Amino acid sequence: MNKRQATSADVAALAGVSQSTVSRSFDEKSRISAATRDRVFAAAKELGYQVNKAAQTMIKQRSDLVGLVTAGLEDPFRSEFLNQLVIEVQRQGFRPMVIDVTHNQGIDSSLQALMQYQLSGVVITSGSPSESIVQEFVSRSVPVILVNRADQESNLSGVDIVNIDNVGGGELAAKSLIQSGCENLMVVRAKASSYSSLMRTKGFIQQVSSHSAIKTLNITEVESETSDYEGGYQLAGQLLAKQEVPDGVFFCMDHIACGFMDAARKEFHLSIPQDMSLIGFDDIRLASYQSYALTTIKQCPKLVSKAVVDNLVKRLDEPSSSPMYQVVPVTLIRRDTLAS
Amino acid sequence: MNKRQATSADVAALAGVSQSTVSRSFDEKSRISAATRDRVFAAAKELGYQVNKAAQTMIKQRSDLVGLVTAGLEDPFRSEFLNQLVIEVQRQGFRPMVIDVTHNQGIDSSLQALMQYQLSGVVITSGSPSESIVQEFVSRSVPVILVNRADQESNLSGVDIVNIDNVGGGELAAKSLIQSGCENLMVVRAKASSYSSLMRTKGFIQQVSSHSAIKTLNITEVESETSDYEGGYQLAGQLLAKQEVPDGVFFCMDHIACGFMDAARKEFHLSIPQDMSLIGFDDIRLASYQSYALTTIKQCPKLVSKAVVDNLVKRLDEPSSSPMYQVVPVTLIRRDTLAS
DNA sequence: ATGAGTTGTTCATACGTATGCACAACCTTG
């Protein structure tokens, strides 16, 4: 017994009005007499009427879906961010459609396929889409928002950009380590470094350099094989065996820091922060747990998500205003891995 | 310059055929001569044609969207599971639409609104939908799949159910603790316990009871305020202060276990597993980290996700076959929190 | 050579909504 959904025509028939009137009754800014609207609503309720989004999309040439494009969902911080995006997208009246481009073809063909859905917007949180495909969205006035993917001087024209203050975060980390007396500094980033990691490293090194004028500081730059806990764990194994133990380390990602910390403690019996100060980046949940209590540069996924969706809405309102570039601030969260 | 998307009519014009022929060219099981199909594909490629899913949905009365309904995305394990669902849904040719029902109205009105999208299926991973709303989906032959929500004897008719072996996991935990010599057992679940936690507890207690015949065993049942790390941390504070320290504890969720462990170590200077054996449930990532190395009952989100989507596809094929009930096995992951 | 069956294509239509246009009924103002 495959029941059919009630349509606006059904509601119209029951309320004794035309289909147009039903449609207009659900549109705030249409002129409808209160009496008619009431009748329509009553009929709609009785039939359990729900608008057909597909039909609506056909007419409006735009669905209420927002594509959230990510490359891989394993990284817990990435998924934490994605979740905030989901919440915010939903809060502002859209529906989140998640697209994972790793277990799939490349990002470009994935994006190409997204043209099928008349999206209200595309949020790209990882991967590097080609210019042509992005242009395709922009030329059909579908907002494209890049998160932590590129600079303001990006060669992708017409896209909006939201970044966190990666450089500032790196600088903040450097300042904090130096201030707590560290002299042999190390900065760790993942081998296949993302844009954000590069910027964080850049900020860190810049800041160290500017302090080198007044104080002698060593700095080494190191790469972790992978950008997760295991990567940090292994890295510590390789580095600390050589006895060249730095006294202050900045990690571009908390996960690497936690893995490194575990290895330093268990395998090399180092005390943190007595033997070595550590600062991470992101402020993942793990960082707040007692076993780690990691001092870190916190970025707030909630803030970033809000910035992204606000941006998207604004862009839908004014399709041809100039591209937006927004930087969300970061803060230092002081816990127990920084010598005082 | 708001460009228009190429339509099948555009492709038809370029290829010199009718719109129907274009449509049929993209349909595997339509009879089209190879020559025509080639011409159509060439034209489609030249125009960058992408089918309009909204129009397709109108005709087929079914979109390729699958609704993934969850209540809250904070819990990392829940979000890990959701991510696997996203991947699997995508892998099998659908698109995941995520619906979070916490930052929203209740689950029923959220589900009601989902009728707007002509979904290919709804996966419910948390919350308890009312029978009537579920019936509404079922009567429109939209598959509804409940994950870890209910028993086979559920009063919700027409839905398919996928569970993990919660009871079996609880039993396994009990066996392991008893086998390693524990006698004063404790089982911890969250205050507002979910179906899964109740089943896990049930399995644990059952198993303990059956061993009580041959050996004297104490068992206490305890509730954590919240089902996260902090809940476990606080709980340990309350319990261990009373000096009634059990020698074997089973936690319905890893997070609670980790919080408990941290508190036991830092605040009460207990050694694990010398003073106390711990077993968790889920096998979250954190459990594998050196600082915790938690012995736990592992459930595999990948397996569950596959079961869910396989089920969904089968149900779409045979809308009126009898409801399916599937139980995904769990395994014991032995790490360092179980005395040997 | 005739009829039946097969293959490949086109025509026409339906899906459910939003919206420009037309128009009737009413209100306002002089």
Add this chain to the structure above:
DNA sequence: CAAGGTTGTGCATACGTATGAACAACTCAT
């Protein structure tokens, strides 16, 4: 009371696709 303005409703159409029915061009067996 006339002319112009406002308000509320209906009619007709467009959006882009899939698909049943019709049909033409072949194939093949009789």
